[in-house]
Amino acid sequence: MMLATLAVMASDPVVYHTYYDPLVPVTALPWLLYTILKMIIVFTVLMVGVAMLTLAERKISAWIQDRIGPNRTGYGGLLQPAADGLKNIMKEETYPDAAYMPLFILAPMLSFIPSLITFAVIPFAAPFSSRWGLVEMSVADVPIGFLYILAISSLGVYGIVLAGWSSNNKYSLLGGLRSSAQMISYEISMGMAAVSVLLLSGNVSLQAIVHQQQTMGWNVFPLLIGFFIFCVASFAETNRLPFDMPEAESELIAGYHTEYSAMKFSMFFIAEYSNMVTASALMVTLFFGGWDIPGTQWDNIPPWTLLKFLLTLGFFFTKLLFFLFLYMWIRWTLPRFRYDQLMSLGWKFMLPLALAYIVITGGAILVLDMLQVPRSVQWFGISPFWAVLGVLNLVLAVLVFVILDRGRIISPAYSRLSPLHIARLRAMSAARPFAASQGD
């Protein structure tokens, strides 16, 4: 098809010149060129950003622990990622004798590639009116955006599981198993939480979701509980603390990447950080208005100038960086969950909450639409629909966090024993023949 269009353009340049309209999306050759340009830029920014995130992680952990962090390589340690990358490339790759080689080599790639390509559908700025038409600012402006992300992000677990299995090491295998269990459990609540966003916007395209938030207000308020579930689930999805069961340094050495060295290990690391970037971008897009500038409407309407593009890009990145910071902040604050706590949180709390939340949100949206509550901005720049849903969510949040969160959300070690159990344990220990024979 592309060749045919190229041929048409080559044979009839007039078609090409009369094409110019700043509000019609670019097609044909300019589309191809812009897409390639966007791919290169997004890929570069993502890779450099991931490298910088490793430095940011070390710096933030240092500051939180009253240290200074890396400051020897370059100004303030800025060249540390470059030095680390160089080291990882130069290092010897070790291959364990017992490893199953094809999968051992394939696993880092399987973990690395999905983490990079998920970012493709995220709209990161306002569209830009170029000379040849409107350029949407996401690498691939696919209409099934969110479904694509759900599909691709769940592929990442294969890399981890295969790495754990093919290493032929008990710790790696345990890490891989834990990871698959964890990701499967939390993917469900993540998808369920996102359903509430889809209900509100009535569309799975990320551009449409951003547009809905521009006209109505950010989703974080009317879907507060949904955001909470999504946020927790995305921490679990990216294997970050307090959910870093697959790595679990103290128990599993390094979990699934115990046997990996040099650039293969580095690939798992890059995958983890770019997963973080994608999950943060997703949270920004679904709940924090994407590239929307808060409190204004001028950024949502044409003409799509360069200034608008840069400003919205800046706002998107600011929000993204906030979530990346949140990831690190939480990592250096919370200890890791016990495995049973993780599973019971996922299945006994998050999933029922998410399911109930879909029903409540769906019902509320249905009722509000039946009452013909306007969705667009009405009084003082606030949409009534948005405000009513928000108040409902505040009530739910109080219910969840004040009444339900009484040692039930995360079961503490001591809460698992009822008085009945304690009595039974005491009876057992009293009746034990060894203990009885010891006497005193």
Added chain:
Amino acid sequence: MTIQVKVLTRPVADASYVRAMLSGMALTFKHMMNPHKKTEQYPDVKWALSPRWRGTHRMLTDETGKAKCVACGLCPQICPANCIKLVPGEDEEGNRYPLVYEIDEFRCIFCGYCQEVCPEEAIHVGRHYENSEYSRQGFVYDLERLTAQTHPVCEMWDPADPKGE
């Protein structure tokens, strides 16, 4: 006595993960914003040593540049680690001096007894901690090396000032 399972009753109803998490995050944020970091910029900024710091030894010399040591033999006698080797000699005027004076700094436990016992205030433990050698033999300091050290010496424990202030 039989083993009892000790189970404490704790206020589960008051335990809240979310509140505990938020207070923890507030604490870490406070530490992150705290400009007073604990890191010592070691090779650039050296650690201020206590005046009572006991490090590798130094032999003091008199005005003529000779070691003050009179080879009385008290320091090898008191040394708990047995790391001082002393062979006394005597010159024509009958003054004793050390023919061989060696301290094995690897054996030394830096108790400082040699400095306390020395009647001539010759041998001292030093306020110094950066030592590295390519061999264990390099840590056997002979008299020449001990007199060549220039670092400040330890100010010993003073009963009138037990905290060293």
